[in-house]
Amino acid sequence: MPLSFQVVRSSSPAPFRQPVRWTAAVCLSATLTASAIWAAEPSPAPLPRAYTIPTLDLSGDTARQVIVDREAGQYLGHPTTVLLEDGRTMLCVYPKGHGRGAIVYKRSPDGGRTWSERLPTPASWSTSLEVPTLHRVVDAAGKKRVILWSGLYPARLAVSEDDGQTWSELKPAGDWGGIVVMGSVEALKTPGHYLAMFHDDGRFFTAQDQRKKPVEFTLFKTFSADGGLTWSFPEAICRTTDVHLCEPGVIRSPDGKQLAALLRENSRRRNSHVVFSDDEGRTWTAPRELPAALTGDRHTGKYAPDGRLFISFRDTTLDSPTKGDWVAWVGRYEDIAAGREGQYRVRLMDNHKGGDCAYPAVELLPDGAIVTTTYGHWTPGEPPYIVSVRLKLADLDRLAATPDRN
Numbered sequence: 097m098p099l100s101f102q103v104v105r106s107s108s109p110a111p112f113r114q115p116v117r118w119t120a121a122v123c124l125s126a127t128l129t130a131s132a133i134w135a136a137e138p139s140p141a142p143l144p145r146a147y148t149i150p151t152l153d154l155s156g157d158t159a160r161q162v163i164v165d166r167e168a169g170q171y172l173g174h175p176t177t178v179l180l181e182d183g184r185t186m187l188c189v190y191p192k193g194h195g196r197g198a199i200v201y202k203r204s205p206d207g208g209r210t211w212s213e214r215l216p217t218p219a220s221w222s223t224s225l226e227v228p229t230l231h232r233v234v235d236a237a238g239k240k241r242v243i244l245w246s247g248l249y250p251a252r253l254a255v256s257e258d259d260g261q262t263w264s265e266l267k268p269a270g271d272w273g274g275i276v277v278m279g280s281v282e283a284l285k286t287p288g289h290y291l292a293m294f295h296d297d298g299r300f301f302t303a304q305d306q307r308k309k310p311v312e313f314t315l316f317k318t319f320s321a322d323g324g325l326t327w328s329f330p331e332a333i334c335r336t337t338d339v340h341l342c343e344p345g346v347i348r349s350p351d352g353k354q355l356a357a358l359l360r361e362n363s364r365r366r367n368s369h370v371v372f373s374d375d376e377g378r379t380w381t382a383p384r385e386l387p388a389a390l391t392g393d394r395h396t397g398k399y400a401p402d403g404r405l406f407i408s409f410r411d412t413t414l415d416s417p418t419k420g421d422w423v424a425w426v427g428r429y430e431d432i433a434a435g436r437e438g439q440y441r442v443r444l445m446d447n448h449k450g451g452d453c454a455y456p457a458v459e460l461l462p463d464g465a466i467v468t469t470t471y472g473h474w475t476p477g478e479p480p481y482i483v484s485v486r487l488k489l490a491d492l493d494r495l496a497a498t499p500d501r502n
Contacts, residue, residue, distance in 0.1 A: 140385075142366050146415035147389035149437045152495050154485065155421070155446040164188060164211050164469060165202060166481035172200070173471040175482050177457035178230040178242060180259050183207070186459060187260045188469065189228045189244060190482060194452075198222040199246070203260065208459070208467040208484045218254065220266040221246075227455060231281040235323025236288030243281075243324045249273030249300040255325065269327050273300040274316060279394065280346040281324070282355065284376050290320045291377040292327065293357060295342035301330075313340040313362070317377055333380050339366050341383055345395035349429050350403060356432055358395035359383065364412065367391040370432060388413050389437040390425055393451075396468075398460045400489045404428055408444070408468045410454035418443045422454035422472055426492060440496055444485050449473035452480065464488055 154160060165172055175190035186204040188211070191197040199221040203212045221228075226247035234240045244254040244263070251273045252266040278292040295315050298307035316330035334341065340362035347356050355377055359369040368391040369383040392409030400406055404426055411423040422445045427438025447453035453472030460466055469484040 143385050144388055145367075145413070147387060147413065147437055147441070149389050149440050150496060151418060151423075151441045151443060152492055153443045154487065154495075155443050160485050160487060161445070162208060162211075162484045162486070164208075164482035164484055165190070165200065165214070167479075169479060171197075171479045172481050174227040174455040175457055175469050175471060176227075176229045176455075177208075177459055177467075177469050178232050179207075179459040179461070180232070180242075181240070183462040185259070186467070187230055187242065188457070188482070189230055190471065191224060191227065195227050196225050199224045199228045199244075207461050207465070208469070208486065218263050218265045220252075221254070221263075224252075224266070227276055229276070229278055229281075231278070231324070233281065233283075233290060233320075233324035234288070235325075236286075239323060241324055245269075245278045247274055247277030247294065247300075249303055251277040251294075253327075270329060272302070272330055274330070275300060276343050276394070279343050280357070282346045282348065282377070284319075285352070286321075286376075288321060288323045290324055291346070291355070292318050292320070293333075293344040293346060294318075294330075295344065297340070297342075310337045311340070312337050313342055315341060315344060315357075315359070315371075319377070334371065334383060336383065339363050339369065339383075341369050343394050344371075345397065345407075345409075347397050347405065347407075347429065347432070349433070350399070354433075356429070358386070358390065358397075358407070358432070360393045360395075360412075361391070364414070367414070368395070368412075372433070384435070386432070387435060387437045388415070389427075389441060390432070391416075392423065392454075394455045396456050396458045398458045398466065400460070400466065401464045402489065404439070404489060405432075406458065406466050406468075406489065408454070408456040408458050408470070410451060410456075411443075412451060420451040420453070421445065421447045422456065422470055424468065426489065440492070442492060444468065445472060445474055445483065447472040447474070448476045449480075464490075 177188045188202045201215045224246040229245045242256045246252045250268040253269045255264045274294040274296040277294040281292045314335045315333040318327045318330040341359040343360040344357040355373045368386045371380045391413040395409045397407035408424045424442040431438045454470045456470035458468045471480045
């Protein structure tokens with residue numbers, strides 16, 4: 097029986113329909129098996145390498161910065177945070193090492209202004225092989241949990257049912273793995289149902305290295321129907337070889353009808369890309385190149401109270417005065433959907449060693465303050481450490497209106 101599959105060529109929701117610039121890719125519907133091969137269209141001409149919107153600079157504003165953790169001679173990297181339901185308590189995890197190492201765990205009682213000492217963790221957390229990520233989830237009966245993912249093969253999961261006071265050990269989520277599992281966990285419209293996304297380059301999805309030549313990057317989706325306790329066997333969304341699309345960061349449209357996944361482009365030949373879903377993650381459009389203003393690694397975003405988006409990431413724009421730094425983008429979802437540059441960019445902190453910084457977390461506090469947290473080489477000649485920056489978009493708007501803002 098022939099395979100059933102679908103390539104969706106819908107770039108954005110009405111009324112923001114634009115001519116589509118597709119990337120050569122294998123884009124798979126929910127019914128297409130992972131072994132199927134699809135002949136793709138050739139890539140169009142690249143979009144411009146540089147952006148034209150203003151860049152604001154907060155890197156010298158040390159009053160906004162809070163050191164979460166720092167250890168002499170020790171690399172501390174790749175944090176994620178979660179804000180609890182009380183709107184004040186924040187949890188933060190990160191590895192002792194570059195992308196791998198024992199998981200460090202801290203807690204803030206005051207929205208990230210101060211942080212605890214390092215807290216005890218289950219024994220298995222010392223065996224983490226990849227960037228840990230935290231997510232709040234709730235099942236259909238209203239049971240609330242915080243889950244922690246640790247990736248590569250096999251992907252493992254830990255659970256807390258008391259707001260992070262106690263945790264389970266890390267346990268395999270299934271006979272599969274991947275890279276940055278899970279950078280995104282998105283609540284779906286059905287209570288207790290979640291979508292999670294990650295990627296792999298052939299090395300870690302199975303127990304055996306399955307890398308191809310040329311290397312093939314695959315985006316995966318997996319679903320939970322029980323509030324994050326168990327997850328379906330991952331299905332491929334898209335495979336690419338000419339560009340290396342990875343680390344999906346999911347943002348839901350303001351009307352709730354669409355999901356957009358912003359994608360790192362790891363070959364460094366093109367801008368970042370985006371894919372869209374209009375059916376709660378079941379099917380996705382082919383990848384579309386984003387403007388240079390949104391080009392970076394590990395996009396993480398939140399809506400401000402006025403409806404604008406604040407998206408934080410590592411700047412990997414091909415032509416940028418802040419390349420390699422920790423930056424943010426401010427604009428609207430409609431800008432992403434229509435392929436527009438947005439309102440402005442912000443340099444949050446100046447990184448002093450290449451592009452080794454900024455797998456950022458972003459939290460929105462009840463007063464409208466944004467607390468974004470990441471690692472970087474903030475002091476020349478020293479290992480990276482964890483810092484938060486606190487701001488409101490009104491602060492940025494005032495800075496943007498100042499003639500000598502830079």
